[in-house]
Amino acid sequence: MPASYAYLGPEGTFTEVALRTLPETATRELVPYVSVPAALDAVRGGEAEAAFVPIENSVEGGITTTLDELVAGEPLMIYREVLLSITFALLVRPGTKLTDIKTVTAHPAAQPQVRNWLRQHLPEAVWESAASNADGARLVQEGRYDAAFAGEFAAARYGLEPLVTGIHDAENAQTRFVLVGRPARPAAPTGADKTSVVLWQRDDHPGGLRDLLGEFATRGINLMLLQSRPTGAGIGNYCFCIDAEGHINDRRMAEALMGLKRICLQVRFLGSYPRADLRPAEVRPPLPGTSDEEFVAAADWVARCQDGRF
Amino acid sequence: MPASYAYLGPEGTFTEVALRTLPETATRELVPYVSVPAALDAVRGGEAEAAFVPIENSVEGGITTTLDELVAGEPLMIYREVLLSITFALLVRPGTKLTDIKTVTAHPAAQPQVRNWLRQHLPEAVWESAASNADGARLVQEGRYDAAFAGEFAAARYGLEPLVTGIHDAENAQTRFVLVGRPARPAAPTGADKTSVVLWQRDDHPGGLRDLLGEFATRGINLMLLQSRPTGAGIGNYCFCIDAEGHINDRRMAEALMGLKRICLQVRFLGSYPRADLRPAEVRPPLPGTSDEEFVAAADWVARCQDGRF
Structure with missing residues (x-):
């Protein structure tokens, strides 16, 4: 693996300052690129190990160039995020x-x-x-x-x-940056993780989006971001970029993603990674039956029922 | 009322071309403004009767400057929309x-x-x-x-x-423009209308957004746009700009808006207006009990029950 990180250049911007907060940058060459697509293409083409780009801003919302690059083209995965206060x-x-x-x-x-x-x-x-x-x-x-x-x-x-x-016009103005690489096994859960996915609906009908969100809600999973992005098929055609609390290795998240895989036209997994704010997922109001242990116990119970051993 | 329309200038842009498709512009003075906020402030300040600005694009999604202006500040209302193909x-x-x-x-x-x-x-x-x-x-x-x-x-x-x-990179590249004025009674339903609102959640909990969308879904109302916009209170804090099929005078829409008013922290009504594509609201898959007549009959039935006359 080439030991370099691409980032949205030039030097001397907030992106570089945010990138240098990651300890591993001490042993990497940091290479500025002229645009977000150029930085991500460097990863896709194998020139860089990872790319560091802005993805969300507390004033402007989702950074559409970055979201659109992650939604389309050769799949990439998010491994880290950094929050930086912007003044x-x-x-x-x-x-x-x-x-x-x-x-x-x-x-x-x-x-x-x-x-x-x-x-x-x-x-x-x-x-x-x-x-x-x-x-x-x-x-x-x-x-x-x-x-x-x-x-x-x-x-x-x-x-x-x-x-x-x-x-700064808004108090607490922050930008969120992500470190993006080629798909590989996500890092192990830390207890304070988030999962990013892109969802495409099968068709457009009343309650369609409500049902997608129900896959998370039914399992007590809170959403942190829902950003619609045009599919390019004309006005009114959107896919949905979603950040949800938890890790794909959490049983409730795995089951929610399975549910989405069943009902969506397409699901793109963008990664499970540690939350920059280090806050553990809150299941609020406390929903019973959302821990890994309870999911395992429930699966065991169904298996025993199927065996007539309940 | 001053008989002028403000629009996002300068002259010779797609915005002016789209504006001139409205028949009433023949009798209005059309005044270019340097920005969307400037055009909308002209309406708020009484210099212009209405302002014409882009609000959604099939490539870029919601036009955030326009959405943010409609979300905040002195309330305005949408009266018309125009779709223009962009090449x-x-x-x-x-x-x-x-x-x-x-x-x-x-x-x-x-x-x-x-x-x-x-x-x-x-x-x-x-x-x-x-x-x-x-x-x-x-x-x-x-x-x-x-x-x-x-x-x-x-x-x-x-x-x-x-x-x-x-x-044009995308086939069917279109921009949607809206004519915005000060709040007044919406035009009567045409049978092919849409309603725009902004929703703020009371708090952030699993299923919160799913429940908001349920107010529409339960009444067979299809959504045309859901665009999250930062509230300014920091990363992860969003309100939701929603376009839904139907008119506030439709019984099902009125009831959905009442439901949202009950469960949301705040609801801003942005108007009910004719759809540029002239398509009547489709209730698909056909949900029984979603017509005005059925809503009226159901309300009558409950009233009779309350009277012991069922």
């Missing part, structure tokens, strides 16, 4: 004052996170999108724009200074 | 050949719709985002980029020529 700094060339700023730039994903701040403090500033927040900082360094929203850590790299720090 | 033309300055093209531009929303075409035909071209497809065409006219993806109708306006037409 922006307004980076300027040394000496620039707030009143000097006519143009601001950043990656389009930053816009909804600084919109209110802009409306209050720089209502006249013209927004120009950059390929990344780091690239926006570079364009400010080159004098093309007056200010860039980026991580404060990017200032030094581009000879800029943070004029304002701690900018 | 792009590659617009260039006269005389440009495909091999001359080093840079391409368009609105970021166009990118996923032309990505495969680009990979096949212009793999080396550098993508630069523009504020709108029309603005991209203007930048090509000014010589800043070599080619722009835009509607073929935009070529003449910017002195460009369509080098390639009919570009």
